[in-house]
Amino acid sequence: MTPQSIRRFALELDGPEEAVYSSGEVVSGKVVLELRGELRLSELVVLGRGAATAHWLENRSPGVNTAYSDYTSKVIYFRKKQRLIRDNGELTTLPAGRHEYPFSFQLPEETLVTSFEGKHGSIRYWVKVKLHRPWCTVRKIKKEFTVIEPIDINTPSLLAPQAGTKEKIARAWYRNFGQVSITAKIDRKGYTPGEVIPVFAEFDNSTSRSVVPKACITQTQTFIARGTMKQKQSVVATLSGDVVGARRRETWHGRAIKIPPVGPSILQCRIIKVEYMLRVCVDVPGTSKLCLELPLVMGTIPLHPFGSRTSSVSSHYSLNMEWLRMAIPEQPEPPPEYSSIVTEEEAIQNSPAARQEEDLSGVLERSFMAYVQEFRFRPPPVYSEVDPNPQPFNMRPRCMTC
Incomplete structure (x- = not known):
């Protein structure tokens, strides 16, 4: 047996090339061995792994004798081994020839964490194959796969509106320019990439300078x-408003800011978190900006088209329904009989024989709304240059002063 006996050593996962998994699903595939000649081996092992790793270095003593502190932490989500x-x-x-060895293993039922690649850490899932041969180094193949844990934004906590107010006194070199305030609101907390967030905000500029409202x-x-935290912040979308002059007020009636293709929020990992925020700010010249932050959650399951649009709408609707339940009894009383409230003489006078006959056939064949719609969409009368109802010449004009 020589190392050249192996023509091809491959690991193939079932399904499409960019397959995505979630907790509880089965990852399956096969190991392919194509041999030119006879091959002797001791063991063929498949390993499944999932782990989150955070790592970075920090300077302890900058200068000639630079020393670094190593910060590393790791969380294992699952381990599988199949011989x-x-x-x-x-x-x-x-x-010699082609040999295939199928394998499969199930991901844990408990919630996993979405795959992630960052500057100071990562969350990765992979399958590794080890081929053990006597008197030879172990041959390895590793293939990563993606795990995305679903985040359904159709939950009450993510459908709740987000609102806030913030204000500050603009000062520069001990000089007071006045007060600036921001009031902002969005319909809900949970969104999915590709959606548009309508921003409702009011900017009250009581200073003597013009300010510029922005959102991002x-x-x-x-x-x-090791008990230390490292953060990296980036801006993924921006929105700029018009200049608000001194002692003026500006209102946004649903200014749209679109969410670009970004990864979902990661909130369940102990060592790595990915969070999103909508920041509504005001740039005041000569002093620090005023910012109001509204939390966001990027989900994977979009808003149901026929579900609750927003918690504010649904809560308002439910409030109205509660009021109706209190005001209207469940079983209304039937109306009284006609004969009990009308005298015999009135009944004879209002009988069909006493009234002028009318042809009402077909009136009740259609619903009342049909007649309402017919009247609503009736075209206007035809315009004519000749007055169809001319005024007689012998009629005296009305005196306006009388």
């Missing part, structure tokens, strides 16, 4: 190791 060829104390001989969506990556 395709066992080591029973004797070598296994494979003849930020992503904050937090890495935790």
